[in-house]
Amino acid sequence: MNETAPNPSPTVRPSAGTVLVAGATGMLGHAVATALHRTGTPVVSLSRDPARARALRGIAxxxxxxxxxxxxxxxxAFDGVDAVISCLGAPMAFRTGDRRSFRDLDTVANLNLIEAARSAGVRRFVYVSLLVRPAWSGTGYARAHEEVVDRLAGSDLSYGVVRPTxxxxxxxxxxxxxxxxxAWIPGDGRATTNPVHPSEVADACLDVLGRxxxxxxxxxxxxxxxxQEIVELAFRAVGRTPRILHLPRSALLAGSALLRPIHPRLSEVTDFAARALTNPFxxxxxxxxxxxxxxxEVVRSSRSVPTEPVH
Structure with missing residues (x-):
């Protein structure tokens, strides 16, 4: 499967039909559901939390x-669904709750979605993975995503994969x-990346859906x-002079190895960060x-939230 160029003006063709969005209560899934809703495409949200699902009223x-x-x-769940966009995945944030590996959570969930979509006769399946390069292709985080891509490629579904930075x-x-x-970053801070806004990844999902x-x-x-420049932008946003600590990548890799039997997901996040943040992405x-x-915008929003009860 070859990489393709983005369509500068992505649209959903009328044949898209009803689209089920998995992970619609998450950051990217919400952006995807919103973008679909704006095109007039019928949206079905697959959610496990009724309270969070209520936030999709007016969109789904x-x-x-x-x-x-x-x-x-x-x-x-897939009755009457013509296409699926899966934004489903555990967050990369350092959290102490669920310790399951990305394979045990993300991969299993998405493989189940693929099988359910096949059984229901869904026409097209769009999966949001990540940009994979040799420097981090062997990490647990990347392998968990690529197992899903491999299953899609071996299925009889028409499919597309979106790979954001x-x-x-x-x-x-x-x-x-x-x-x-x-602030701290691994390595010397010279590795480059071009971060992308979730709404523009959502546009890419609609682009791939329409192909x-x-x-x-x-x-x-x-x-x-x-x-280094990304961290300096953060300091500038909060109005402080940058003080940046550069951690050896080897220290993070050693930490990842120590965490593996205790907290598999945190181990995989640390391993991925050590490799991806020190190489071009x-x-x-x-x-x-x-x-x-x-x-x-984040700084403005945080300042607008009252720190004391309003009477």
Whole structure:
């Protein structure tokens, strides 16, 4: 499957029919559901949390409750569905809750979605993976995604894969570090990337959905920055002088190995970060949204939230 170029003006053809969005309550899934809704495409949200699903009122035409890691809950979920866009996946954020590996969670859930889609006669399946390069292709995080891609390629489904670089909100922790006055990054900070806004990844999903052929679409933002420059943008957004600590990549890799038997997911996040943040992570540029504007918006939003009860 060859990588293809993004369509500068993605649209959903009328034949898209009803589209089920898996992971619609997440950052990217919400952007995808919103973009589909704007085109007038009927949207079905697959959600496991009824409370979070309520936030999709006015965007999703219907909500199906189900947990993709449990195939029994997917029975009937794809009835009347013509296409699927899966944005389903565990967050990259450092959290202490669910410790399952990305393979045990992301891969299992998406393989179940593929099988349910096949059984229901779904026409097309779009999967959001990540941009994969040799430097991090062997990480657990990348392998978990590529197992899903391989299953799609071996299925009888028409499919497309969207491969973004890092989406803007992934870099928000640098704002928290900058507020505290000290940030850290692995390596010397010279590795480059072109982060992309979730709404522009959503546009790429609609682009791939509207194509007839099997395809893989790498997606990056309009500007290429070094990791050092990204952290400096975060400090600028909060109005503080940059103080940046450069950690040896070997230290993160050693930490990942120690975490593996204790917290598999955190181990995989650390391993991926050590490799991906110290190597070029650049995709063909698209869109217009810039990371500095995103940081400024996040800072403005946080300042607008009252820190004390309003009487």
């Amino acid at each position: 035409d219907s909500v199906v409750l189900g947990d993709a890691t449990d195939p029994g809950t997917l029975r009937g 890092g989406m803007f909100p992934i870099f928000d922790p640098f704002l928290a570090m900058a507020r505290r006055g000290l 007839a052929e099997d395809c893989s679409l790498p997606v990056g933002g309009p500007e290429t920055l070094t990791r 650049v995709a063909p540029p698209s869109g217009r949204r810039r990371l500095a504007d995103h940081f400024a």
